[in-house]
Amino acid sequence: MKVICSKSNLLKSVNIVSKAVSSKTNLPILECFLIEAMNGMIKITANDMELGIENIVEGKIEEEGTIAVEAKIFSEIIRRLPENDVTIKTSENYQVLITCEKSKFNISGRPGDDFTALPDIEKENYISLSQFALKEIIKQTIFSIADNDNNIIMTGELFEVDHNSFKVVSLDSHRISIRNIELKDDYEPVKMIIPGKTLNDLTKILSGETEDEIRIYFTKNHLLFEFDQTKVVSRIIEGEYFRIDQMLSNDYQTKVHINKRELLNCIERSTLLVREGDKRPIIMNITDGNMQLKMKSVIGTMDEDIMIEKEGKDIAIAFNPKFLIDAIRVIDDEEIDIYMMNAKAPCIIKDEKESYIYLILPVNFNPGM
Amino acid sequence: MKVICSKSNLLKSVNIVSKAVSSKTNLPILECFLIEAMNGMIKITANDMELGIENIVEGKIEEEGTIAVEAKIFSEIIRRLPENDVTIKTSENYQVLITCEKSKFNISGRPGDDFTALPDIEKENYISLSQFALKEIIKQTIFSIADNDNNIIMTGELFEVDHNSFKVVSLDSHRISIRNIELKDDYEPVKMIIPGKTLNDLTKILSGETEDEIRIYFTKNHLLFEFDQTKVVSRIIEGEYFRIDQMLSNDYQTKVHINKRELLNCIERSTLLVREGDKRPIIMNITDGNMQLKMKSVIGTMDEDIMIEKEGKDIAIAFNPKFLIDAIRVIDDEEIDIYMMNAKAPCIIKDEKESYIYLILPVNFNPGM
Numbered sequence: 001m002k003v004i005c006s007k008s009n010l011l012k013s014v015n016i017v018s019k020a021v022s023s024k025t026n027l028p029i030l031e032c033f034l035i036e037a038m039n040g041m042i043k044i045t046a047n048d049m050e051l052g053i054e055n056i057v058e059g060k061i062e063e064e065g066t067i068a069v070e071a072k073i074f075s076e077i078i079r080r081l082p083e084n085d086v087t088i089k090t091s092e093n094y095q096v097l098i099t100c101e102k103s104k105f106n107i108s109g110r111p112g113d114d115f116t117a118l119p120d121i122e123k124e125n126y127i128s129l130s131q132f133a134l135k136e137i138i139k140q141t142i143f144s145i146a147d148n149d150n151n152i153i154m155t156g157e158l159f160e161v162d163h164n165s166f167k168v169v170s171l172d173s174h175r176i177s178i179r180n181i182e183l184k185d186d187y188e189p190v191k192m193i194i195p196g197k198t199l200n201d202l203t204k205i206l207s208g209e210t211e212d213e214i215r216i217y218f219t220k221n222h223l224l225f226e227f228d229q230t231k232v233v234s235r236i237i238e239g240e241y242f243r244i245d246q247m248l249s250n251d252y253q254t255k256v257h258i259n260k261r262e263l264l265n266c267i268e269r270s271t272l273l274v275r276e277g278d279k280r281p282i283i284m285n286i287t288d289g290n291m292q293l294k295m296k297s298v299i300g301t302m303d304e305d306i307m308i309e310k311e312g313k314d315i316a317i318a319f320n321p322k323f324l325i326d327a328i329r330v331i332d333d334e335e336i337d338i339y340m341m342n343a344k345a346p347c348i349i350k351d352e353k354e355s356y357i358y359l360i361l362p363v364n365f366n367p368g369m
Numbered sequence: 370m371k372v373i374c375s376k377s378n379l380l381k382s383v384n385i386v387s388k389a390v391s392s393k394t395n396l397p398i399l400e401c402f403l404i405e406a407m408n409g410m411i412k413i414t415a416n417d418m419e420l421g422i423e424n425i426v427e428g429k430i431e432e433e434g435t436i437a438v439e440a441k442i443f444s445e446i447i448r449r450l451p452e453n454d455v456t457i458k459t460s461e462n463y464q465v466l467i468t469c470e471k472s473k474f475n476i477s478g479r480p481g482d483d484f485t486a487l488p489d490i491e492k493e494n495y496i497s498l499s500q501f502a503l504k505e506i507i508k509q510t511i512f513s514i515a516d517n518d519n520n521i522i523m524t525g526e527l528f529e530v531d532h533n534s535f536k537v538v539s540l541d542s543h544r545i546s547i548r549n550i551e552l553k554d555d556y557e558p559v560k561m562i563i564p565g566k567t568l569n570d571l572t573k574i575l576s577g578e579t580e581d582e583i584r585i586y587f588t589k590n591h592l593l594f595e596f597d598q599t600k601v602v603s604r605i606i607e608g609e610y611f612r613i614d615q616m617l618s619n620d621y622q623t624k625v626h627i628n629k630r631e632l633l634n635c636i637e638r639s640t641l642l643v644r645e646g647d648k649r650p651i652i653m654n655i656t657d658g659n660m661q662l663k664m665k666s667v668i669g670t671m672d673e674d675i676m677i678e679k680e681g682k683d684i685a686i687a688f689n690p691k692f693l694i695d696a697i698r699v700i701d702d703e704e705i706d707i708y709m710m711n712a713k714a715p716c717i718i719k720d721e722k723e724s725y726i727y728l729i730l731p732v733n734f735n736p737g738m
Contacts, residue, residue, distance in 0.1 A: 073641065073668055080638040103638060107669035269449040269472060272442065299442055300476035 001065025022048035066112025198234035252339035257309035270295035281318035318365035327358035370434025391417035435481025567603035621708040639664035650687035687734035696727035
């Protein structure tokens with residue numbers, strides 16, 4: 001194999017594909033990139049068996065072929081080369097010669113055949129949306145997936161398409177996050193559960209531009225995200241997602257309208273008094289026109305008032321401050337509405353159109369504090 | 370005590386003084402700031418017994434007094450408060466109430482008397498220079514102090530003043546770094562060894578502006594750096610510094626004139642092949658007009674040529690790449706001169722005026738490589 005690509009193109013490609021390189025593995029091949037020069041295309045691929053990413057690099061093929069190279073050292077060499085054309089050439093025994101200007105690196109590679117190819121995804125069913133929209137809705141929900149594997153369903157997000165409506169849901173045992181958006185086109189109804197890790201990695205390589213499109217193809221077991229010169233392949237989590245509709249209610253006893261920034265700053269300040277591992281709640285005392293927030297720990301106490309608009313009953317209710325912060329932080333609105341039933345029932349933060357819905361369970365507290 | 374300061378003034382002060390807060394200590398008082406409101410001045414002080422920093426905060430004293438507060442939590446609270454006036458008020462049992470707009474924090478303090486005051490430094494002998502110059506010359510030499518205490522003298526830097534010349538020297542067992550600058554005024558000759566940690570912390574709080582002055586006062590055992598509204602007090606390392614003049618020589622067999630950026634980039638690239646803890650040398654083959662640089666490790670090989678101007682003999686010589694990088698990186702000149710005697714003798718990188726001199730010992734290598 002002999003190919004010539006610009007350093008900047010190579011580096012861009014390597015940075016994208018790196019997200020699917022396994023960092024903890026006993027299989028050295030999973031720590032490799034596959035470089036393929038075939039049928040007029042130069043492709044770099046990584047595959048950690050959960051997630052696979054493939055990117056096409058612009059460049060010139062002088063001799064077709066394939067080679068697997070250790071991803072970390074290859075990335076670092078490319079990163080440090082001068083801004084010029086880079087030649088990658090293989091020789092006998094899978095030696096890889098990387099040349100740029102007067103700089104010559106020689107590293108050992110592996111046969112391309114050792115590399116596990118990405119599964120072929122049938123391009124039949126898909127939905128299409130902007131990279132911006134997908135990146136945003138992942139960011140606005142991903143924080144409430146469960147991070148351990150006790151319940152595998154909770155480690156993924158539900159993607160639910162119904163005609164032109166697209167709903168994304170994540171939940172753990174304390175909260176539910178939902179985003180609803182409209183798609184430009186109509187599709188057949190479909191539900192799938194996508195691993196959180198896939199979505200996290202995806203947000204890092206999506207452009208975030210509104211005019212850039214992404215297509216999501218799906219089969220029974222796999223997903224393919226196709227955008228720009230990149231393909232991301234992921235397995236789908238098998239199983240039935242939780243029935244969340246029955247957990248959401250439109251009833252409330254108290255409705256609070258509050259400035260998002262003020263509330264967020266106050267809750268963030270309160271966490272200064274909470275040492276790691278310490279589970280101190282923040283207590284909200286909601287009365288006409290005022291929300292008093294209180295935190296008490298071994299370090300000290302905090303007490304703060306925020307002006308609000310209130311409908312319905314007075315209430316005192318306590319939350320894990322982290323859960324409130326996670327949800328409020330990703331809301332774009334300047335003013336938010338919080339709906340509460342009683343001190344034992346979840347609160348719901350949502351806008352009128354329900355483009356976002358955040359449900360958070362309260363915690364027990366000592367009202368006399 | 371009751372004082373009112375703007376959040377921004379308080380935060381600036383806290384950020385400066387924090388550098389002298391002990392992070393590893395069994396004495397809780399060393400993790401504290403002392404806040405003093407006395408004689409019309411509000412001062413914040415930290416003292417880890419090696420280094421002390423004091424800063425004057427602009428503000429209004431409503432009631433004089435002193436209090437010691439846990440530095441970390443105090444800093445974090447100030448950082449997160451709204452941009453407005455902050456009131457700090459002590460009450461019985463050394464409780465500290467911090468109020469800003471509608472936010473109220475209450476934390477426990479300690480009696481100010483528990484705090485070890487900074488030593489009084491007699492302001493008799495001093496030198497004066499710009500903060501820019503001091504910051505630069507520390508940055509350009511500090512990397513070659515020794516980081517272990519086997520030889521306490523090596524953990525500090527020599528400051529040597531002789532009339533209007535100011536020399537700064539650091540060395541470990543592999544290299545020497547020297548910077549010479551001219552002072553505006555004339556001073557009595559003096560030598561002192563200053564702890565590296567003091568200098569490192571100092572560079573973080575110096576403004577780096579050429580028009581901002583700093584005065585360095587010295588007594589037998591202590592130094593006082595005075596600048597802006599800040600005082601930094603440090604002990605001096607006792608003992609006699611190494612005689613470095615006899616290690617430096619103006620003789621050479623080979624002189625190389627080379628582009629600094631090209632050389633630095635090449636050496637940095639070579640280190641990609643060196644895993645941590647692995648001591649691989651970079652080999653320079655110097656011939657007429659050309660420097661060939663080679664690195665070989667278990668990961669692979671690198672080979673690169675750089676155009677040079679050469680005087681004197683051809684030479685093959687090897688170095689620890691890190692030592693070359695440390696020195697070359699801090700040189701501002703675009704072209705540098707390297708002087709060599711033979712493959713066993715140190716090389717010297719210096720400019721004509723000797724405003725900087727970097728001496729680096731070579732390492733043994735296998736010339737047949």
